Amino acid sequence: MSCSIRSFGLRRAVPSRGLAVVLALGLAVAFSPRPVRAQECPIPTRTAILLVAFGTSVPEARQSFQNIEDKARAAFPGRELRWAYTSHILRKKLAAEGETLPTVEETLDTLAHNGYAQVAVQSLQVVPGEEFHKVVAAVNSRASRFDRVALGQPLMAGTDDLKRLAEVLPACIPAQRKPSETVLFMGHGTAHPAGVFYPALEYFLERSDTKMHVATVEGVPSLDDAVAVLKKAKARTVWLVPLMSVAGDHAVNDMAGSGDGSWVNVLARAGITAKPVLKGLGQCGPVSDLWIEHLGQALAALDQAERPKHVKKDN
Numbered sequence: 609m610s611c612s613i614r615s616f617g618l619r620r621a622v623p624s625r626g627l628a629v630v631l632a633l634g635l636a637v638a639f640s641p642r643p644v645r646a647q648e649c650p651i652p653t654r655t656a657i658l659l660v661a662f663g664t665s666v667p668e669a670r671q672s673f674q675n676i677e678d679k680a681r682a683a684f685p686g687r688e689l690r691w692a693y694t695s696h697i698l699r700k701k702l703a704a705e706g707e708t709l710p711t712v713e714e715t716l717d718t719l720a721h722n723g724y725a726q727v728a729v730q731s732l733q734v735v736p737g738e739e740f741h742k743v744v745a746a747v748n749s750r751a752s753r754f755d756r757v758a759l760g761q762p763l764m765a766g767t768d769d770l771k772r773l774a775e776v777l778p779a780c781i782p783a784q785r786k787p788s789e790t791v792l793f794m795g796h797g798t799a800h801p802a803g804v805f806y807p808a809l810e811y812f813l814e815r816s817d818t819k820m821h822v823a824t825v826e827g828v829p830s831l832d833d834a835v836a837v838l839k840k841a842k843a844r845t846v847w848l849v850p851l852m853s854v855a856g857d858h859a860v861n862d863m864a865g866s867g868d869g870s871w872v873n874v875l876a877r878a879g880i881t882a883k884p885v886l887k888g889l890g891q892c893g894p895v896s897d898l899w900i901e902h903l904g905q906a907l908a909a910l911d912q913a914e915r916p917k918h919v920k921k922d923n
Contacts, residue, residue, distance in 0.1 A: 654688075654723060654724045654725050654726070655687060655688075655724065655725070655726050655727070655728065655907070655910060656687065656688040656689070656690060656719050656724040656726075656727045656728075657680060657684060657687045657688065657689045657690070657727070657728050657730065657903065657907075658689075658690050658691075658692060658712070658715055658716065658719070658727055658728070658729045658730070659673075659676065659677065659680065659689065659690070659691050659692075659730050659732060659903075660691075660692045660693070660694065660712055660729060660730065660731045660732060660743050661673060661691070661692075661693055661694070661732045661853060661854075662693065662694050662695050662698070662732075662733070662739055662853075663693035663694070663695040663698040663699070663702075663709055664698070664854045664856035664857070665698055665701055665702065665856070665857065666854070666855070666856045666857060666860055668855075668886075669854035669855050669856045669859075669860075669888060670854070671890075671891055672853055672854040672855070672887075672888035672889070672890025672891050672896075673691070673732075673853075673854070673890060675890050675891055675893075675896055676732065676853075676890045676896050676899060676900070677689065677691075679896055679897065679900050680730075680900060680903060683900050683903075683904065684903070684904070684907060688719070688724065690710075690715050690718070690719065691710070691715070692710050692711055692712040692714070692715040692716075693709040693710065693711070694711070694712065694739055694742050694743060694746075699711070711746070712729075712743060712746035712747065712750075713746050713749060713750055716746070716747070716750040716753065716754075717750065717753070719754075720750070720753035720754060724754070725754060725755045725756070726754055726755050726756040726757065726758075726910050727754055727756075727757050727758070728757075728758045728760065728903060728906040728907045728910060729743070729747055729757065729758065729759045729760065729906070730760040730899060730902060730903040730906060731743045731759070731760065731761075731762050732762075732763075732853045732890070732899060733762040733763070733853075734762060734763045734764060734795065734796070734805075734851060734852060734853065734889070735762055735763070735764050735765075735798065735800075735802040735803070735805045735806070736761070736762050736764075736765050736802045737798035737800035737802040737803065738798055738799075738800045739798075740762050740802070741800075743759070744759065747759055756910055758906035758907065758909045758910045759906060760899075760902040760903050760905060760906035761902045761905070762902075763889070763895070763898060763899060763902075764805040764808075764809065769898070770805065770808055770809055770812050771812055772898060773809060773812075773895065773898065774809060774812035774813045774815070774816065775816075776892075776894035776895055776897075776898070777793065777813065777820075777849075777892075777895065778816075778817070778820075779892060779893070779894045779895070780849055780885075780887070780889065780892035780894075780895060781847060781849060781885075782847065782883075782885060785847050786845075787819075788819075788845075789819070789844075789845040789846070789847060790819045790820075790821065790838060790841070790843040790845065790846045790847070791817075791819060791820045791821070791846070791847045791849060792821050792822070792823055792834055792838075792846050792847070792848055792849070792871075793809075793813075793820070793821070793822045793823070793849050793850075793851040794823060794824070794825065794848055794849065794850050794851055794852070794858070794859065794862075794863050794871065795822060795823070795824040795825070795827070795851040795852070796824060796825055796826060796827075796851075796852055796858065797824025797825050797826040797827025797828070797830075798824075798826065798827050799826075799827065803824075803827045803828060806822050806824050806827060806828065806829065806851075807822070807828060807829055809822055809851075810822040810829065819841075819843075821834055821837060821838070822834075822851065825858055825862055831871060831874060835874065835875065835878050835880075838875075838878070838880055839878060843880055844879075844880060844881060845880070845881045845882075845883065846875060846880050846881070846882050846883070847882075847883045847884075847885060848863050848864070848871055848872070848882050848883065848884040848885060849885045849887075850863065850885070850886075850887070850888055850889065851889065852888055852889060853888050853889050853890045854888035854890060855885075855886045855887050855888040855891075856888070859884070859886055859888070860886065863884055864884035864886060871884075872884060
């Protein structure tokens, strides 16, 4: 290509030798949302979409990915759409079973080789934590191969995202849930500062329904925190709903499994009946729509960079 870039960082997009890199991200991950375009660059004509997930080894859970792909194809017809996965452990495990999962770098290399000039990358992470920043690093490492790259926000990347997610999450709860019954959303959790999004989400959920709570597998609030809250509220029945893109290993085993440490059994020992829901957020239409909106924002950012405003002069 006649245009190239050496790198782009976490604080701002830096054009190098005429290339524009667009980052459609919120302040939560400290990216600049303003696209930059150099006049001497040719306008790219081929745009691809790259959906990036952690991955799952649970076949039934992949329905979440299929649902999101279907929505992306319907919303943005005619775009080339590819997938990439970030989990090294899952790639190794599935490779032993004869299934190959491409990395972000591999898929971007393929798109560049096939002549795509710009790419909108949409991460299916819930928060902008460690896994999301792996995606950022992978995109950084291949940005020089494209005229422009746009990176869409994860599900929760700012206050507006939190408010909207809190509004639509009730749609993921089975209709059989009675108003007197409690709901506990199971998030993955992270030691990354982005872990603050989980208690923040609970704050917004409780504003409309005081019987909705959030707990995480590897962060705060923890299951122990949630059990203390449930006991104090004298909860008797709790619906367990995954706060993850897929109902994968964490949902099947950590949440609904037969082991002593599963959430179902921990709650049972506390005198609480748990009703697990084995559907990921990707299977919940109103929530998956939020990821598609973020993808749309990334594509719009590319288009904005491609088509700079022309100032009309007064006669």
